Amino acid sequence: MSLVFDLVLCLMILGTAAASLLMRSALGGIVFFIAFGNLLGIAWLSLGAVNVALAEIAIGAGVTGILLILAHARLSAMGDPVECEPTSPWMRAAVAVICGGLIVLLSVAVLSISPTDRMGAQIATLMPALGIENPVTGVLLAFRAYDTLLETFVLLGALVAVWAIAPPGGWPQRPASLAIATPVSLTVIGTFSRVLLPASLVMAAYLVWTGSDLPGGAFQGGTVLAGGILVAALGGAIALPRADDMRLRSVLVLGPAMFLGIGLGGIALGRFLSYPVGLEKALIVAIEYALALSIGATLALLVAGKPVPPAAVQEGGD
Amino acid sequence: MSPLDLLVVAPLVFMVLSLLAGGWQRSLLALAIATMAALSVWLMTLDPGTAHVVGGWELPLGVLLRADGLAQMLVPAVTLTAGLTGLYALHQFAPESHASNAQTAAFWPLYYLMWSAANAAFLTTDLFNLYVTLEMASIAAVAMAAMGSVRAALRYLLIALLGSIFYLLGVALILSRYGTVDVTLLAGMAEADFATALALALMTGGLLVKAALFPLHGWLPPAHAAAPAPASALLSGLVVKIGFVITVRLWFEGLAAAATPAGLHVLGGIGALAILFGSLQAIRQESLKALVAYSTVAQIGYLFLAFPLIAGAGHAWAGLSFHAVAHMIAKAAMFLAAGLMLKAAAGPRIADLAGLARAMPLTVTAFGLAAVSLMGLPPSGGFSAKFLLVDAALRQGQAIHAAVMLIGGLLAAVYLFRPLAVAFSGSETPAVPAKAPSMVAAPLALALAALLLGFAGGPLAELATGGAPATVAQEPPPSLENTVKTASEDAQ
Numbered sequence: 001m002s003l004v005f006d007l008v009l010c011l012m013i014l015g016t017a018a019a020s021l022l023m024r025s026a027l028g029g030i031v032f033f034i035a036f037g038n039l040l041g042i043a044w045l046s047l048g049a050v051n052v053a054l055a056e057i058a059i060g061a062g063v064t065g066i067l068l069i070l071a072h073a074r075l076s077a078m079g080d081p082v083e084c085e086p087t088s089p090w091m092r093a094a095v096a097v098i099c100g101g102l103i104v105l106l107s108v109a110v111l112s113i114s115p116t117d118r119m120g121a122q123i124a125t126l127m128p129a130l131g132i133e134n135p136v137t138g139v140l141l142a143f144r145a146y147d148t149l150l151e152t153f154v155l156l157g158a159l160v161a162v163w164a165i166a167p168p169g170g171w172p173q174r175p176a177s178l179a180i181a182t183p184v185s186l187t188v189i190g191t192f193s194r195v196l197l198p199a200s201l202v203m204a205a206y207l208v209w210t211g212s213d214l215p216g217g218a219f220q221g222g223t224v225l226a227g228g229i230l231v232a233a234l235g236g237a238i239a240l241p242r243a244d245d246m247r248l249r250s251v252l253v254l255g256p257a258m259f260l261g262i263g264l265g266g267i268a269l270g271r272f273l274s275y276p277v278g279l280e281k282a283l284i285v286a287i288e289y290a291l292a293l294s295i296g297a298t299l300a301l302l303v304a305g306k307p308v309p310p311a312a313v314q315e316g317g318d
Numbered sequence: 319m320s321p322l323d324l325l326v327v328a329p330l331v332f333m334v335l336s337l338l339a340g341g342w343q344r345s346l347l348a349l350a351i352a353t354m355a356a357l358s359v360w361l362m363t364l365d366p367g368t369a370h371v372v373g374g375w376e377l378p379l380g381v382l383l384r385a386d387g388l389a390q391m392l393v394p395a396v397t398l399t400a401g402l403t404g405l406y407a408l409h410q411f412a413p414e415s416h417a418s419n420a421q422t423a424a425f426w427p428l429y430y431l432m433w434s435a436a437n438a439a440f441l442t443t444d445l446f447n448l449y450v451t452l453e454m455a456s457i458a459a460v461a462m463a464a465m466g467s468v469r470a471a472l473r474y475l476l477i478a479l480l481g482s483i484f485y486l487l488g489v490a491l492i493l494s495r496y497g498t499v500d501v502t503l504l505a506g507m508a509e510a511d512f513a514t515a516l517a518l519a520l521m522t523g524g525l526l527v528k529a530a531l532f533p534l535h536g537w538l539p540p541a542h543a544a545a546p547a548p549a550s551a552l553l554s555g556l557v558v559k560i561g562f563v564i565t566v567r568l569w570f571e572g573l574a575a576a577a578t579p580a581g582l583h584v585l586g587g588i589g590a591l592a593i594l595f596g597s598l599q600a601i602r603q604e605s606l607k608a609l610v611a612y613s614t615v616a617q618i619g620y621l622f623l624a625f626p627l628i629a630g631a632g633h634a635w636a637g638l639s640f641h642a643v644a645h646m647i648a649k650a651a652m653f654l655a656a657g658l659m660l661k662a663a664a665g666p667r668i669a670d671l672a673g674l675a676r677a678m679p680l681t682v683t684a685f686g687l688a689a690v691s692l693m694g695l696p697p698s699g700g701f702s703a704k705f706l707l708v709d710a711a712l713r714q715g716q717a718i719h720a721a722v723m724l725i726g727g728l729l730a731a732v733y734l735f736r737p738l739a740v741a742f743s744g745s746e747t748p749a750v751p752a753k754a755p756s757m758v759a760a761p762l763a764l765a766l767a768a769l770l771l772g773f774a775g776g777p778l779a780e781l782a783t784g785g786a787p788a789t790v791a792q793e794p795p796p797s798l799e800n801t802v803k804t805a806s807e808d809a810q
Contacts, residue, residue, distance in 0.1 A: 118497030
């Protein structure tokens with residue numbers, strides 16, 4: 001049964017991947033890409049990697065999907081047909097040979113490896129001291145917290161990078177409005193968006209809290225929050241803030257700054273990023289909540305795009 | 319307390335502050351330079367090889383930070399380069415305009431992010447952590463390139479992402495093969511099997527894209543030439559060195575077991591081609607910044623040409639470290655000076671520079687001094703680096719390598735004399751707007767530092783060899799003073 005399921009899943013993953021690559025219409029390609037991301041998430045689930053599955057579905061399919069659809073809508077609004085130029089057969093053949101060769105090499109290499117799990121045992125012995133059960137959270141917020149800290153700054157830097165390409169007159173305004181329809185109150189999405197934002201807040205809070213012991217955590221919670229913000233913005237329930245809004249800036253840096261602050265606090269105890277005994281869980285959860293808020297705001301603004309001049313805000317949507 | 323993590327964390331604190339207090343960039347920068355200078359001095363006083371894990375989590379799980387000779391040279395050089403470039407940038411991205419100018423508001427957080435990324439990359443021995451530092455640097459670098467040309471930046475972004483994916487693929491293979499991604503542990507475990515060799519090849523491929531080694535350099539000239547001058551200085555000075563240093567960590571330490579002499583010679587050969595191709599392209603350029611950007615393509619070649627020489631006689635390792643530092647400082651000086659010259663000139667072409675030597679003598683001097691180091695003339699840092707490399711090549715009987723390096727120096731003289739000759743030409747003195755003193759001083763100080771580096775050759779070469787990986791030929795540190803003296807006497 002499980003073998004049949006896995007085989008069907010693999011075929012569907014390959015099929016949606018091929019479809020999204022071969023579609024001439026970009027919108028069709030995007031739709032298959034979103035399906036592909038969701039199927040990949042299910043594949044991670046069946047491998048037992050629930051955290052990865054959550055991240056793949058939320059970011060790989062969800063946020064990226066919205067991003068692609070928005071990009072498509074904006075390109076269409078500019079009069080771009082958004083279709084792929086036909087690729088020359090030679091190009092196709094060359095790419096197929098390169099990718100095929102790489103797959104063969106990788107398969108041989110992967111099959112030649114007998115996996116060693118040196119870290120698993122080490123993680124298992126260290127986990128009880130943290131007071132949390134989810135080893136993924138243990139790795140992300142304690143054992144490899146340094147990587148995670150730097151990654152939160154990558155995300156923050158990505159948003160600043162989007163700001164850097166604001167058009168003349170666009171700084172420090174709002175991103176182009178995402179609102180789909182007017183009058184807002186009459187549309188389905190308008191009502192839906194009002195309900196979904198608070199619901200996503202609750203779900204994000206739950207995901208972060210449960211992330212200590214079960215799959216979940218700051219990144220998953222933050223992505224759900226970003227989804228809620230985006231749907232609310234699409235429905236016109238909220239307007240996205242100006243880039244120089246100090247409240248926005250505070251939310252954006254809250255998570256990374258709290259992570260840094262707690263890390264630097266560890267120096268008083270001897271080591272940067274070491275947690276005082278007994279306070280590990282409290283500090284980890286505090287960092288995660290702050291991070292979830294910052295990640296949610298950052299992801300939503302990354303999808304919304306660069307600030308634009310006020311006149312363009314209303315025309316930006318479709 | 320240790321400078322190893324603070325050198326990474328301090329710029330991140332400044333990044334947060336710069337996002338919250340846009341109008342205070344001047345004070346923030348002064349504070350950042352003072353902090354980073356103090357931390358760099360502290361780093362240099364550590365014994366080579368000093369290391370500790372972050373947060374007390376032991377290997378193979380945790381992340382090890384280490385101050386080896388290479389890091390002890392590169393991190394202070396980053397402080398010097400980034401600090402002075404920051405002083406220059408205070409005028410190009412004047413904090414007063416942060417409320418109306420997106421580039422000003424974005425530049426400073428990205429600047430601190432890049433500073434942190436460079437230090438993080440030079441100080442860690444963890445292959446996955448290095449991936450994160452590559453991403454930090456790439457995000458900041460792409461955004462800075464976008465301030466000049468969004469088209470060039472997009473191309474850069476796509477290629478940089480491709481490089482990241484290949485690197486990460488290799489890291490995943492290494493993790494499943496050895497159960498660790500720490501270079502110091504891998505050094506004792508790695509075997510020359512197929513999976514390791516493939517991982518090394520994938521990671522190296524990805525890193526060569528990031529380091530812009532010919533023929534994977536295509537993204538660099540448009541991105542570096544179009545970016546604003548301080549951004550170009552950071553891109554050419556800092557960012558390409560990150561990919562290079564990770565390659566060094568892999569080939570001479572972590573996966574040295576899988577690094578065959580043939581592989582080293584391939585890299586060396588590509589490096590030689592990069593020197594020749596980059597130099598010839600630089601000669602052909604009409605625009606000043608494109609010339610300087612192609613010069614980076616050529617100078618990166620030296621770093622890889624040295625690979626097959628490391629294990630043999632001579633002091634190629636010291637030469638390699640020296641060249642990375644000298645190029646970082648001299649190239650930053652050159653881009654900053656070029657930025658000032660182009661602001662004063664009538665257009666972007668080299669022909670437009672006529673008479674500038676009289677109008678802005680200090681800036682043209684800075685350009686000239688940086689050129690001295692890039693060409694490898696004594697007594698500059700570039701000379702010490704190339705001397706050590708050519709000496710090692712000759713001792714090992716690699717006449718072709720030595721010849722390519724010498725020809726590269728001659729070609730550099732050809733392409734760098736051209737803008738200088740134009741700047742000194744003509745009889746009129748074009749009127750140029752007055753520049754802030756710190757804007758003129760920054761490239762001059764960097765160029766002087768690149769020049770004076772040559773006088774510190776002996777101690778620096780000793781520093782570089784300190785804590786060098788076991789694969790490096792262990793010989794007593796060279797005494798550069800004597801060799802420099804003899805060479806200058808020969809020159810006379």
